[in-house]
Amino acid sequence: MTTPTLSTPLASPKTAQSEPYPASRRRPAALLVLFSLWLVIFFASLFAPPLLDDADATHANAARHMVLTGDLVTLKVNGIRYLEKAALPYWLDAISFRVFGFNAFAAHIPEAVGVLLLALLGYHWSRRAYDERTGFYTGIFILTAAGVFLFTRIYIPEVLLSLFLCTALYCFLKTLSLTKTPVTESTFPPIVYPYAMWTALALAVLTKGLVALVFFFGAAIVYLALTREWHLWRTLKPLSGIILFLAIAAPWHILAGLRNTGGMNGHGFFWFYFVNEHFLRFLGKRYPKDYNKLPGYLFWSLHLVWLFPWSLFAPAVLIQGWRQRRQMLNTNTFSARTTLLHAIYAALVLVFFSISTNQEYYTFPAYLALLTLIAVALAKSEAIYQQDSLSRHWITFAHATYTVIGLAAATALAYGLWSSRKLPFVPDIGELLAHRAVGDYTLSMSHFFDLTGPSFAALRLPAALAALAFAIGPAIAWWLRKKQRHLASTTTIALTSTIFLIAAHIAFIRFGPMLSSQNLAQKIQQLEDNGSVSRDSQILLFGDQSYGSSIPFYLGKIVYLVDGRSTSMLFGSTFPDAPPIFLSHEDLVKEWGTGQRKILFVPLERRDVVDRLLGNNKILLAETSGKALFTDRPLDHPVGTDHQQ
Known part of the structure; x- marks a missing residue:
């Protein structure tokens, strides 16, 4: 086998031409x-x-509109041009x-x-x-x-x-x-x-x-x-x-x-x-x-x-x-x-x-x-690992850094696991977060800054997996590198990352009740199925549609927006054929309790505003991660009572 030299360019011809690689x-x-x-x-x-909620369900709503209408040209979200x-x-x-x-x-x-x-x-x-x-x-x-x-x-x-x-x-x-x-x-x-x-x-x-x-x-x-x-x-x-x-x-x-x-x-x-x-x-x-x-x-x-x-x-x-x-x-x-x-x-x-x-x-x-x-x-x-000391030193430094990061992460995760060992598991992690204007975040990882001690109890499984991967993987990869088993070392890093990403996805699922409103959409469907509310009830979202965009997707219907003529809904709402789905605060107060039943979705960030507008003139149907469903009148058939649908 030809030994690579330092004069071999980074963009060299195929080594397969000089190495018997099967x-x-x-x-x-x-x-x-x-x-x-x-x-x-x-x-x-x-x-x-x-x-x-937000971009994920918003984009899905646009695609759903295509399927249901056959219009492959004009994107629409909640009936509004997108x-x-x-x-x-x-x-x-x-x-x-x-x-x-x-x-x-x-x-x-x-x-x-x-x-x-x-x-x-x-x-x-x-x-x-x-x-x-x-x-x-x-x-x-x-x-x-x-x-x-x-x-x-x-x-x-x-x-x-x-x-x-x-x-x-x-x-x-x-x-x-x-x-x-x-x-x-x-x-x-x-x-x-x-x-x-x-x-x-x-x-x-x-x-x-x-x-x-x-x-x-x-x-x-x-x-x-x-x-x-x-x-x-x-x-x-x-x-x-x-x-x-x-x-x-x-x-x-x-x-x-x-x-x-x-x-x-x-x-x-x-x-x-x-x-x-x-x-x-x-x-x-x-x-x-x-x-x-x-x-x-x-x-x-x-x-x-x-x-x-x-x-x-x-x-x-x-x-x-x-x-x-x-x-x-x-x-x-x-x-x-x-x-x-x-x-x-x-x-x-x-x-x-x-x-x-x-x-x-x-x-x-x-x-x-x-x-x-x-x-x-x-x-x-x-x-050139053996011949080139500079490359060897930098690879060693990379492994040392990776090992230190891994041990630090494993230690922090282990401390969190130990600290939360006596805390009960709460499936709705959103109830345990610090809640610093979560809905206003625009950075992808912002929610992790809201983690509190009690919320860590909901992340025990992914934390244990990640801690195990970080505690062992980097050290094994470094040991294999020192043995010059390069392919095995690099593959070990990839496998360590794989375990971490699996753990990260499990953690992501734990955040589901906070990041999605599917469970509230299911609550509405359940109430419709058992006759507690009419299927003709008006569904309203308070604030921008992105706060609860998964609700119209899972319900499969257009919803009204209170104070929601903003962001992605703003330009499309100016077209003359835009459906009249936008309500002001005054419209909400005026129509609340009249006509068809109203079911109002309220994100955590708007709870105070809704409390000032409606006071006690609302009935709580469901709540998760600070998000709530209110209605304007008692249920037609309260849950748990016998009735003929």
Whole structure:
């Protein structure tokens, strides 16, 4: 076997050409491991918790409207136009609802499949560019990174955008590579790649909008400029490719524009979607202002969390990149081209959202590129582990850091378990939280800051699993690394992360009663089924629809909104055909107790307001995590009495 030297570039040719690596035998094993990890981490988590309030159920409501009305053009939530999002994710959800019914599994399966396909794309791309081990590392890194798991708990389009954008970039690179070196190994005929590129790019635009064009063309233009490969532009089939792109991406945009005119100030879809949701959002002037921007230090440092545990090996990327900085533009190999394109693309995404308004998950599209670079650097460092003291020291430092973090986490969890050993288990963890304006949080992990001592009793099982994983896994991985059993060491880290993510999902289920209002929707259905309330009762939500968006989904009906003409409901409510579902405080007080029975959902954050408006003139039907259901009159048939339905 040829011993790697320090002059070997980070983006080296396939090591399989110089090492007797039985890829034909190991490839099925690698795919089996990747698929098994996906089943355990992502597929198994599709069944619980139920759909969550806010974005999760809001998006599901839009897809449900598509199924029930057959309107695949105009998104609507609770009967109101929802024009800020591209349509493809909702089409996928609508298909899933048709197949599996209206439930959380159906709502989230497209996203889970997207994660699997993203991991397989990373595996395939890295295996083609580098070697079998790097491909395997890329796949398991994607499946076990904390951010990939965290940001797929609700149905947002980032993983699908990542899949389509990275597919387009891969096809872009394959097109150029096959032109320069036609003998390069290829899965499909060369003519397939440019058209697959334009198709994937069109799907990316249908997933997230114009930002897909910014990222793709930004990365492609910088790449072509640095490599001086402008003369290859004809191989990308720009004329016929653009026609294909428009044939896929343009029809929905055109139809949505034609069908949605005459909104606020005469604006329609075109202004709201393209100007307001793209340009004004980037500038921080979007209307209405219901978004956030992370401080710079958090924006950058939190990527150590989102890419954990693999971010611990990020210094290896810097070491290898610095050593080979003069060779990075040597694009005679597919591996060198891949490394350069990943670096450009990841940097573009990160810099773009550091300037724009942002949420933590906005940089998700860069994860595959970043994790691939870490996988390449780690595999390279493993290959020169004995000869290169600097790489060896940095890997040792990464393991030491991981072990310290693991022991600290295990100790903290063990202390929490010991402190709560005599406390009773309370299934509704929301009753035990500190409740600091929970509904106003915009950060994905904000709820964990509300954990109290008693609430830890509800998390005993996931805490025990996580403590066990952190106490043992990092130490075993370090020991295996010292024995130079590199594959086993890296796989142990992945398995440790897998156990932690399983524990995290169990904890996530414990938060279900607080994050979802499905149980209150079930209470309404139960009262309807036993005749305690009429099925014609008016259901009202107090505040923005996001506070209880799972209620209209699970009830399958439009609800009235009191003081809810805001955020995602605001622009759509200005169209002349918008249903009259918006009530003011005065309307609520005037209509309460008259006409049809009223059932009012009140989030914790609005309880004081409702108490001032209605006083004691309300009857409590159910309460969970501070959220409550009130009605305006006694039940028709109180629960527990005999009656003929």
